[in-house]
Amino acid sequence: MSNESNPLQLTGGAKSRSARERLYRRVLFLCAAVSVVVTASIILALSADAVRFFALVSPWEFFTGTTWITSRNQFGAIPLIFGTLMVTVIAALVAIPVGVAAAIYLSEYASTRARSILKPGLEILAGIPTVVYGYLALVYLTPFLRRLGFDLGTFNILSASVMVGILIIPMVSSLSEDAMSAVPDSLREAGYGLGATKFDVSTGVVVPAAASGIFASFILALSRAIGETMVVVMAMGLRPRLPPVKEGFLGLPYVDPVGTVSQSGQTMTSAMVQAVTSDVSAASPTYKSMFALGLTLFAITFMMNYLSNRIAARYREEYQ
Known part of the structure; x- marks a missing residue:
């Protein structure tokens, strides 16, 4: 018998x-x-139809024109680009400081129990349909801002932008908190060993060390703001316009920011919705303008993500 x-x-x-x-x-x-x-x-797909659009409308007119009235075949995209950038900038002013502050609290100050409640709550906030945000901006936020002293129309840039900022806060806070939580504890301990307070360590050690992830959250959130549709359609209106230029001291021209955000406007995404839902043929310039706007929006988003990757790579090399 074998033992193997x-x-x-x-x-x-x-x-x-x-x-x-x-x-x-x-x-x-x-x-x-x-x-x-x-x-x-x-x-x-966007390029093919955009080329057909530019065969009907001059690219120079599209990218430099200041009037967007499709019924008159005027396709100057500058007012739409301006409206999109205004919404993005104001949304960033709302979302970035609030989102980063929330991320610092969740990462450095919150207890395990508080984090287990607050972070899922933020993620639920991100799952609310955007049409609800648009309704809240139109029915509640605009009257509230009027009571604060803002002279706002029914449709205005300010309410839409603030609500878009609230919409992207969860993205900024969640991604930034993940980046801060990934910072090695040895960096925190080194800061405490030098006599730094918790606030000093949080803002002077953890945030710079997690800068690449934080910048990435900014760009992703702003890309989300640029592409937002329902909030701006419901709260901002469908009237593309540029801010009026006024004459100030010594005849110098200036733009009144308060007067600009208190009026209605239109973004590229809402113009695309208007083009596809209007009663026009698929061969008309109005319908094909949707693809030119989409390609322009894609190019802007691509550039933002490219810059984000460059900034993230720079800080990642510094803190590795």
Whole structure:
């Protein structure tokens, strides 16, 4: 009777493991390729119809014109770009400080119990349909701002921008908190060892060390703000306009910021919705302007993400 025993094979032979690894590699490559193919398809689809639009409307008129009235075949996109940037800037002024402060609290000050309640609450806030935010801006936020002394119209840039800022706070706070939580505790301990307070460590050590992730959250949130549609359609209106230029001291021209945000406006996304829902043929310049605006919006978002990656890479190299 032989005393030899066969060893237990837990993971299979070398050939089996190699075959599984090749399968995993191909599946993962396919998933990565799908995202690239989808992005390239969107660009090609937008570009094809945008080229047809620019065959009907001069690109110079589109990118430098100051009047957007589709019924008169006036397709100057400057008022739409201005409205989009105004909403993005004001939303950033609301979301970035509040979101970063919330992230610092969740990462450095909150107890485990408080974090387990507050962070899911923020994520639920991100899941509320945007049409609800638009309704709240129109029915509640605008009257509230009027009681504070703002002379606002029914549709105005300020209410829409503030509500978009509230909308993107969860994205800023959640992603920034994840970046801060990933900072090694050894950096915090070094700060405490030098006699720093918790606030000093939070703002002078943790935030700079997590700067790459925080900047990435800013850009992702602002890209979300640029692409927002329902809030600006419901609260901002559908009237593209540029701010009136007034004559100030010594005849110098200036733009009144309060008067600008108190009026209605229109963003590129809401103009795209208006173009696709209007009663026009698919061959008309009005319908095809949707693709030119979409391509312009894609280019702006692409540049923002490119700058975000450059900034993140710079800070990542500094703090590694």
